[in-house]
Amino acid sequence: MSVFTIEAGLALLGLALLLLEALKPEISRRTLGLTAIAGTTLALVLFIFAPHDSASQPAFIQPWHQLDSLAIFYKGFALVITILVLWLTLECAPYLTRFTVDGKLAEMFSLPLIVCAGMMWMASARDLVTVFVALELVTVSFYVLVAFARKSAFSLEAGVKYLILGALSTGVLVYGIAWIYGATGTMSFDGIAKALANPATSKTTALFGAAVLLCGLGFKVAAAPFHMWVPDVYQGAPTPVTAFLSVGSKAAGFVVLTRALDAFLVEGSIIGSEIQALLLVVGSLTALLGSLPAMFQTSVKRLLAYSSISHAGYLLLALACRESARFDLSSGGIVAFYLATYLPMTVLGFLGLGLMRANGLGEDIKDFTGLAKRNPLLALLMTLSFASLAGLPLTAGFLGKLFVFLGLADHGYWGALSCAVIAAAAGFYYYFKTILAMYTTEGTDVPALTFSVPAKAVAGALALAILILGVYPKPLQSVLTGKSQAHKVDSK
Amino acid sequence: MITLGHYLVVSGMLFSLGLAGVIARRNIIIVYMCLEMMLSAANLALVGFSRFHLVNGLPDYTAQSLVFFTITVAAAEVAVGLAIIVALFRSKQSVDVESVTKLQG
Amino acid sequence: MPPLLFYLFALITLGFGFLVVTGRNPVTCALALAASFVGLAALFLSLDAYFIGVIQILVYAGAVMVLFLFIIMLLDIKSEEGKKLNLPAIVSGVLLAVLLTLQIIAVVGSTELAQKTSQDTPLSLTEAATKIGKAAALPTISNDLKAGTLPDAKLIGFTLFDQYGFHLQVIGLLLLVGTIGVVVLSKRERSAP
Amino acid sequence: MLTSIILLLPFFSALLILLGHRQLKGAAVLISVGSSIISFIACLVLLAAADDKDNTKLLLPFLDIGDFHANIDVLIDKQSRGMMFIVSFIGLLVHIFSLGYMKDDDARPRFFGSLSLFMFSMTGIVLAGNLIMMFIFWELVGLSSYLLIGHWYQKASAAEACKKAFLTNRIGDFGFMIGILLLFGLNKGDVSFDNLRDAFVQGGPLFDAQKSNPGIITAAALCIFMGAVGKSAQFPLHVWLPDAMEGPTPVSALIHAATMVAAGVYMLVRVSFLIEASPLAAEIIAGIGCFTAVLAALMATQQNDIKRVLAYSTLSQLGYMVMAVGAVAMHVQHGHELHGPNPGHPAMFHLYTHAFFKALLFLGSGAIIYACHHEQDIWKMGGLRKHMPVTFWTFLIGTLALMGLPWITSGFWSKEGILGAAYDSGCSILFHAGTLTAVLTSFYMMRLVIVAFFGKPRTESAHHASEVPLIMLLPLVLLAVFSIFSAWDGFATPLQALKPAHEPPHTTVLFASIAAFLIGTGGAIYLYRGKDKDPVSIKLFANKFYFDEIYAVIVRICQDRLAWIVTALERVLVDGLVARLPTAIVARLGAATRMLQGGHLQGYTFLLGGGVIAVIYLVVFVLPRLGH
């Protein structure tokens, strides 16, 4: 079974679920949710065992679909995050249904499948048309998902903000595509790379197009100054959707960004140095603008939003560091690695939030007070998640940061490195603030928290992933190394 | 003589006009209209480039395909967007951008 | 296209666009937008993109604008502005628009690409008939080309279904998602009093 | 083996007692006294031992890094053997005396433990074969002195006194350490006395340094001397010794009269080669010694506390010895040599005789205090001659020895030696001041004896005083014997005292000493016979030249005020600049960036549009010009 079949199947499964709910409205959300999870898990299993070479794909998709290492990694990534989000939705369902008009969640189980398919296609895209189409599929689905709990004023507000700003960024993106196309005469990444390596190409036009295009993509990955939607939308959206946005959508954005930058920064590119400088500036700014305001947040969910901005900054900085002979990971590899470490820690954080909401608690830091007493295991796991987000060693988060720092230092980008360091230092403050709340016991005499065995299992697995990635990243690295090598060959 | 530059400038002005509207207007529906204007401006640029980038002596139809997709996507976005705006109006009795300022800080 | 017509349509496009941005009444704005899109469609035609021009009128000026008008009517939105103008927003909006325009003009001015005219880059339809590979196999296209007419819709159709068949499906899916979204988002509360 | 016993026995005794005295109870005293007896015997054996060729021996390892060694090596020569005898003999007598004196003290085990610790440390100083070992034990005697002065720590004055003693010594040690470091550097890391001496004599690195930069040798000598200034309570660090009298009297006898305070002199004699190498240092040393001698003697004339009189007298005598060190060095610098292979040194000789009679005087005063129920004011005594005859006679012998009763007492000979050295030094001030000190010494000692022992008892406690028990008398008698005879060859030779070789005494010196004795004694008898209160009152002397007050001001300004100012600066400047300012900046930035997130869509769209324009501006219009 080819990878493409799996992707298409996933989208079809989403449609089928929609149809099922429409025809049999009495079907329980549990069944729907479990079916979706089972389907995605099956897809993941099939995907793992499917042949991973382009040749095995149907011929008609070859012009726009590629199956290099990066694509494979992100496809797997998308499947995993989708499963987690579906499961989180199921876990959060009791309180989510309070905010939907009919008390149902059917689309919350089917739309993620379609989104997942869209993200998988984005990962494989070879040209800007495919990127645009897949990206819009994902974005439009997210418009719906963010505003899904529309009885909540927050969710609706988030929906409106995401809609307006998202549409604005789509406009910018298309405008950028237009200019890139104008400058290079092609929409495919390979063609763009080839054209940019040609000195005859008009530099100003190319620069303009690339800049506008990157602005459009920057919105998707929450790069400063296009990040301002993130805190509001993340805070307002239902928690599973927030997790999906902050991990899935961001990863998809980064895979496209990686592809675009691979083209823009190709060997001998006429716009290479400018774009690289832009990345450094924007990355540093993003890391700072994510970290600094986060220090004053009182809502953990909003804090995680800012944290995700800050992490986007590191990822952008990683993208700015091109290959180094002394380093087995390409910048795309580092980004992939970082995202792989980012997944468990962020999802674990949102999982904790969701579980607390499910227990009737709020999302403020003060709601975390005394968590260690009420549920030591959850507190321990959340501590691990926040420690990893802060980048404490022996957790996954540290390695990601270390690679970024190594890359920056290796290229001598000291200014960017110091911004990253300042941002990380500020990060200590707000992550530790939350950790402190969990262990504070004064003035709280609240009953113990309980959560289900599967929840424990998933959270435990994520925590384990954080630790394993933190101390034994070799398997992941070797996967990425092999793949980014293949990717290099592919893109040439 | 009308050059590609003319089209591009018109497209750019339309794009800027849309942007100005998006920033300046308070009625979300009008904001949304301005967004459609921006998309159309991008389309104009695309079509312009495609006309002047001949492939086999013909306009480049890949770009025009993208324009086609953009228009379609815009339509879908409008549908979803207006639905959200309707939902907003239902809950706030207003489509003013200032009615959504609860999330901040 | 004669320069005069170009300027006319450009003026229509931009003028009505300006009306969209400044109009007090939403209905005015919507109608102005439709008019602007008509001007735009004319510009598309002048660029030999007949199909796109038609689509622009059909989909945008037609369907989309009707939708807008419909919603405006449905929600019965008054021209509620008038008294309170957000002056800083207007100033900054204008400022940004001017800056962006100047930047674009500067970029356009600095690139040779922008100097191309339709005379420099004429369509060579008859030669094209032999070069277009697979599409040449379709007699309607090659015949039209040989006859010296541009089979615009046919060529786009061919490109869409040959190169972008999959994308078309995805767009379909996207429209479906949009539909579902509309249903989900505008469902009325059943237990509403 | 012998030296290990002498050194380590008191160590283990001290350790055992100090850490376990509550379990040991009475046994503690026995352990301590027993160890001092064994040490004394071992020292006697050591006296008899023959000289070795290589007299520095490794006893215990301490620090050993590559070529650098700073171990516990003992240097056994005439000087250390003689000194060892003094230390162990007086130590033993003090132990015995304390058995009686401290009978009623609950904290007796602690006292004896500290005493053992002192014996250990002092032994270490005496046997030290290198400067670092000497420094180690130098500090340790400081500790034991601290513990013993603070024996009655409940008393605020005792608690303050022990602190003062330790801190003042620390200041001296500050210099001592610098001196050691300089010598260590100059002599390529070797600070054993033997090698240092060789490095001078046989043209080693020190010799070269002396040639190339004599200043550094002077600096080293003066720094080393600073250690002696602290330990031997020379001006300006003399203030701790009178206060140290807060300790039990046997301690004053042993530590603050006979042995520890003399360690400074002992050490100076050990490094005499260094002082001899620097004329300036020798002059300064002699000057300070001489100044201290006169100053302390003046202060002693107006003291009323029996122990304080003795304390100032000790100061004065130590000044004498230090002056002798300097004077001898000056003498040598003029091209003279001391006679003999292991020549006697007047300072060491005076140290030797002084140890006996000053210990005797202190123990005698202890007996008086004990008898008078811890009354120390001499004006509240009187007539004790009849109540305590043995004490009186022994005390008198000690006094005469200190005054230098011509020909009979040991003190006469040793003092005459010092005056002789001063005379020879070529600096007449030294000689004149020395003579003046001798006059004053006779005066205040005679005053003490007359006021305390003659006349009528002036208080009840003096009236009821009775002779002390035998166990306290025995040491007095033994010491009295030594006070008279220790200068005789029959004693001095086997005890290996560093008696200067017999030179025909200068007649001037001889006359001067005798005259000093007579004038001082006569003056005191004339002034004080039959008086009930002091007929002379010189505030300046009674208040010790206001040194304590001046120092208190200095400490308050230089230390407490400075500390206050520095603390304030540290809080405001350092913490402010390093911690608060950056934090405030970051916090402000955070707050400012948060303002961007105002929640208004129009603001967000503006930022987004502005961002696009800024990026375009940067990428298209700025960066290409920067030539990136």
Place this chain on the structure above:
Amino acid sequence: MSVLEIIIALPLLAALAIWLGAPARAASLGATSINLILVLYTAVQYWGKTGLAFTYSRPILENPSLSFAVGADGISIILALLTTLVMLAAIWQIHDRPAIFYVSSLLIGGGALGAFLTTDIFFIYAFHELALIPTFLMIALHGRAEPAYRKAVAWKATIYLGVGSLVLLAGLVWLVLEFSGGSKLTFDLEALRSQAKLNPLPDSKQAQIFFVLLLGFGSLVSLFPFHSWAAPAYATAPTPVAMLHSGVLKKFGLYGLIRIALPLLPHGVHVEWVQNALLLMLLGNILVMGLVTIHAKRLDDTLANSSVMHMGYIFLGIAAGTDIALKGAVILMFAHGISIALLFGLLGRMRNQLGTLEYNKLGGLANHAPAFTVLFAFGTFASIGLPGLTNFAGEVLIFLGNFTEFKAGGLTHLQWTVILALWGVVMSAVYMLRAYRSIFHGSPATGLFMIDPALSQRVPFIMLAATLLVTGCCPWLLLNLMKSAL
């Protein structure tokens, strides 16, 4: 498998076990006792040897080359010994406290052990950071002050340590990049060392990297002027944390300088501007902090500030960079760790029993608690630098080590600094004796009641005091573990 891995793992496993429900005291005491025995075993095995021993490496990444590599030489073993001793004492003296006290002590100690016994820069760094969260939480939650104040203190310390370790990370990354040359990146200390021997960097570059490392490591060790976190943190921290952090964890920065910075950048410290900067900073530690300590009016302030001050001497040893001085620095690290842990342990007890630590409210405690007084005296005199207790050996070696290169012509900056630093020895006697006098001497203040601890609770303190005495009288015991020249 190396015995060192067991030593590192034991406390961490014990902490996990306690968190999951194992009896706290038994588990932690068991683990630390076994650890002490294991460390002593390694010390005996290593006796008189040189070079790295007990090495074992588990590769984790190939490029950049990263491995979980353990190995110990004399310095590591001495510091591991310090860690286990202080850990045992700190845990033993915990009395009637929640399990988090045990867990955090184990984590801090385990982190320190990991840092001292691994030979891969990545893990050396990582293990140190492990202690950050427990320290933070313990000060913020269980500190001995008003909640608002202790939280502020915890924040200050954490931000300082966090920022310091980030600067350090930057320095380490720079180091790794410079020494990896054109080949692949490696974090292995031994590999970097051999690189440094083969291709030493130019002096100016060494100086720059060394300075960054100095700032990074220095702020972890409260090097002036990056010290202002330390005193309030130690004064406020719960007893076991104060013992472990000031006694053990703080030594990490110094260990890093001796272990990483000096061997890789041997000329870095001798370049004039670096040396002068370091000398100024350490004089700040000694003289400024000495005066600040003199000004202190409470015992906790005195001890906390003094612990900052004494770091200056160790830096002095590092500044000299000679074999003797560095060995002295290591010994002083050990000595200071033991003595300050002893003092903080006793201070905790005083605070519990008396409720106040202000000098003008205390007095005469020696009358009631003689054994306590003796134990405290050990700490006091050790920190004064009295011979016979370990600190002296360290200090004197540091001073001597600065004078091995001596020109008769005059003193170098380094040597002038030593002379100024010697004045600090006087100052430390001033404040420690003042404290001792105010607390123990004099007549008992009214309303104060304090008794000697029961014998079983004396054990941890006796253990520390005995260590001071034994290694103080026989510092060659420690020197014999450091046969190889530094």
